Amino acid sequence: MWMLLLVPFIGLLWVPFYNFTEPSLFGFPFFYWYQLAWVPISSLLIWLVYRSRTPDEAP
């Protein structure tokens, strides 16, 4: 599960994945909405890892 934390690094640091304008969404070129989309995706991935881990014994 912890490997999920590496996914945003791959998705965002390999720039050739998204360095173009089409397809656009709501007027946003791909370059922009792709990166903005990674914000909720990253939160979701971190949440999945959070859920899967064993809770601390301390608070």
Place this chain on the structure above:
Amino acid sequence: MANQIEWVALSVFVFFFALVTVMGFFAARWKSGPISAHLDQWGLGGRQFGIWVTWFLVGGDFYTAYTVIAVPALVYAVGAYGFFALPYTIIVYPFVFAVMPLLWKQAHANGHVTAADVVHGTYHSRGLELAVAITGMVATMPYIALQLIGMSVTIKTMGLKGDLPIIAAFIILALYTYSSGLRAPALIAFVKDIMIYIVVLVAVVVVPAKLGGYGVVFAAANDAFAAKGGLTGLTLKPSQMLPYASLALGSALAAFMYPHTLTGIFASKSADTIRKNAILLPAYTLLLGLIALLGYMAYAAKIAVATPNDVVPALFQALFPSWFAGFAFSAIAIGALVPAAVMSIGAANLFTRNVWKSYVNPAISHAGEAAVAKITSLVVKLGALAFILFLPTQYALDLQLLGGLWILQTFPALVFGLFTRWFRAEGLLLGWAVGIIWGSWTAWGNGLKPLASIDLGGASYMFYVGLGALILNVVVAAVVTVIVGLISPNRTSVTARS
């Protein structure tokens, strides 16, 4: 536009400034504790901040006022390249989730207040402790100065001339930070962040509606960049891809090495508070991405500015009624107060714990620590103010850039020890020194640009100099660790990990 005083905007501004000033002083009684009796109280707010306070506090001091001014300014000036702040502030959170709870546990178990405390606790090396402490203090100073720049840009837009308003604002800030400690920015962060959210959400809905939609905004920016030429545009030029990715990665690794962000981490109630915040803090990143687009909206609105830093204030003034422009300017100015306060507290904690206590008065009491830190926070703020008043603005920008490079060099000393005890203090200290010297020298040689180039197989690649320095730092640390291990196999300083 800045020739006459904007009375409506100014009145709104003064109202909100007065409100947060009262809150700043009142904060001393909030979540009550004996502020002056212990550095944990003044400098870490009592180590009791839960999920929401931490969310507002870290959000408020990581996404600074200067960000609101500078990111759209860079996007306005160069286009896609300025967007590196977005991947940077996304990938920082998986890192925070994985590493910062461990750091918090270490600090909590041993009563550590600063990064340098943690490093000393792990390696028992005064030299390494001092290196981390000084790097933190030096990197923070120009950062505080930048917050002042963010504030003065908005004050000037409202037609106030001279340095007096900024001096007055900063003295008020210094006084309530002195009396309330970290509780003041934590409480003010609620107001600041809610105001910024309102401003940005209104801006990203209203402004494109007035201008004809996002398609028009991007098209206007595209035309402007086509006319401008060079390394600008709605997407990256091939030569910009590696700089973009390496700046994002290097900045993400450096972000939570700063004293102000770490203060937010250490002040939280539990490791779980930090984990949940790693999930929730990206909401600010979404906001930042939308703020960045203000730079393109300026093209669609046909705003002409003297310097890119004026883009956001000029855009608000042109498109919003006076009272809402005043509200937006207050949000930005108050947005400068929160990080400036937390930064000065972080620097004061470092000075108190790792310089004063380590070298001047090792027998200092808890109340004595709080007293030294309070005085130091005043000195730090006056220093930043003098910096802005007496030195060219460009110095602050250049030093902040170098500061990011320097603070990144404390990464191995602070983070590696959480996972392995293999590295030795001697190696980490030498790696730190080599990283700082090589990085500064390279940046200096390139006219203080954050990029270095390397030739591989006939092609030249540009990358973020801080990341290059970090790699060199780690290599040196590893080599020296091996060599020292051969010379003296017995470690003198091993303690059980908590």
